[in-house]
Amino acid sequence: MALYEYSAFDAQGRKQRGVIEALSQNAASRKLRGQGLFPTKLATARSSGGSSQRTFFRQVSAIQLGVATRQLATMLTAGLPLDEALEMVAGQQTKGSLGSVFTRVRDDILQGSALHSALQAHPKIFQPLYTNMVQVGEASGTLDKVLLQLAEFTDEQARFNSQFKAALTYPLLMFLVGSGVLLFLMTFVVPKITRMLEDMEQTLPLPTLLLMSFSHFLAAYWWLILIVVVALAWSARRFSLTARGRFWFDQKKFSLPLIGPLALNISTARFAKTTATLLHSGVPLLTALEIVQNLLGNSYLMQALEVVREKVTEGAGLSEPLFETAVFPAMLPQMAAVGERSGELEEMLFKVAEIYEHQVQTRMTGLMALLEPLMILLMGSIVGFIVLAILLPIFQASQGMG
Template sequence: MPLFEYTGFDARGKKVNGVIEASGKKLGLQKLREQGIYATDLKEEKTVRGEKAKRSLTLFKSSVSTMELAAATRQMATLLGAGLPLDETLQTVSSQLENPTLGRTLSRVREEVVRGESLHQSLAGEGRVFPELYVNMIEVGENSGTLEQVLQRLADFLEEQVRMKSRLRAALAYPILMALIGSGVLVFLVTFVVPKVTRMLEDLGQSLPWPTLLLIRGSDLLVDYAWLILALLAAAVFAFLRYRRTERGRWQLHRLALSIPVVGRLNLLVATSRFARTLGTLLQSGLPLLAALDITRNLLQNQLLREALEDTAAAVREGEGLSAPLKRAAVFPPMLTQMTAVGERSGDMETMLFRVADAYDHEVELAITGALSLLEPLMILLMGTVVGFIVMAILLPIFQASQGIG
């Protein structure tokens, strides 16, 4: 049955928009009037509802940010807590969203809910917007009658993810900008300014000091063989990407990502924090441990950590607890295994996992702040050394020429 996108006003004169399913335009207008909506625009949507699987397997990335999804989730939790039915909640939230993609998606979800489908089944067909973790938690909330609380936890979880990413971006913004500007200035000096100055120095007809000769040779190399350097860089990047797609290459690179001094530790702490927070959120929402481990494993990018969780899930399936197989894996930091053991004994696993996530988030933030406090002066020192060398290489022959004239 065709879908129609509509824009109009409700009985209170408030502007609304969404999607409705009808066999024709006239029937669609009639259905809207029955809902108390007076449409000013109604046009058929090209997307076919029956192809939900195709929508979820699309190659295009979602145009909905984590922050927008968190805000919509928080609104739904608030409206449900205020006593609104689910269909009115979805309609209200979808009509208030600034992101049209998320608004249309929630409108489609509402139409399915009105037809009798459960919320998690409706969300599962919108895989571009709602990840597996989101859908599974909603299913648990519906089955346990705690949908409002689950939505609150989801909003908290998504907002914490946004806060962590924002802190990392803010911390890295200045060094990255400084590196880009500094590299651009150096490339400009070496490729445009230095060749003109060195030609003038060569015209003096005097022997040049070794810094000047080194600068001239380096500048000539960059100018004359720029195409070859770019081609080699492109070939190296292509070979790296090809190697990364192989099973062996992916495994080796993921192992390297965890073994690099300082950086490897940070990668492990970030992955462990995400694992602990996600697992704690799923368990707090009532999801069984095995199902929660399967979902959490799929969220991790590192192959070594995913294999460790697969072995852990297999051990849990055979009747073991969580802490013992995690300790045998010898991949995750000791605090995780210690706190999970405490959680198993106390029966409060979720709280222990959240404490692990908070502790590692704090450690990562401190480590990045400390590293950046050292990186910034090192970058300034490096750029100053390079620029100082260029200036010295240019001024030395000029001083020699002035002394010869004197």
């Protein structure tokens, strides 16, 4: 059997795209016509033998997945059968591989698979959070409502990540441009000027001597600096790939000034929002903790949550183990304790997520407002020192001539 990617028109003249499995290209064409589709393009996608066919599809953006999930929830709410809803959603995906993925999911459902099982065949696109919530929705008969929750959750996460990346873009761009300008000055401009100053045969001021020494050092040992930087980066990369190194980096990340508390608040908000979403959809607490543990992407937090999960398995609530691990901010276990006493744990976790998301946005705004003038001041000071070191001997020479 092989996978064939196709473009076709249905009986109403609408364009359809997707992937179909067949023994040959002719068999795939006949199979499409049997489904009422008239192919205009049919090409081999990838050989499929067991699980290899599942790796054909690439990961899609969270925004695209959120939009498609919302479309699917809307169609199910309107009363469309699941296979027809999946076919319509697949036809509306004009970019990337998501349309082909939904087509494949629809084919698996028509062959008797449950939706969550068909989604689990594409783990790079549908994470355990997604598939577990879909499974709960299928079991409870509230699939449309669960999909709508998933769409809102995915949209919020994508929007939050987009804001975070956008806030870092300007300072990073300023740093790269400023570093490039300084490198150009120190390697091309300053050496030519310093040679001219040396030819003047006069006593040079201290700033000029410092600048010349640094310029000579860069010119003579730039290769050594490059080797040291590459070696340090390579060593850090190799160390981070080990379990011990990854744990060390993940732990130290939260100890960095300014950035550390921000990173911890982001992880706390993600943990609270994801856990609350799973609990609200009917996923058991132990399953929810296991899913969230794998989604955080931080080995230090994953180890702490493993301890929490073990104690919950032994009969403890969520708040007590969170207090004992002392990894997350104190507000999280405190609010969890209030939620456990009142029977509204997921609501309290939603509030915790909202609080920390607001704190992250506030701190991010304040940090960017502080970082931008600091970087401008730093770059201006360095450039000003270079200009001063160059102009001082020129002024001295002009005064001597006068």
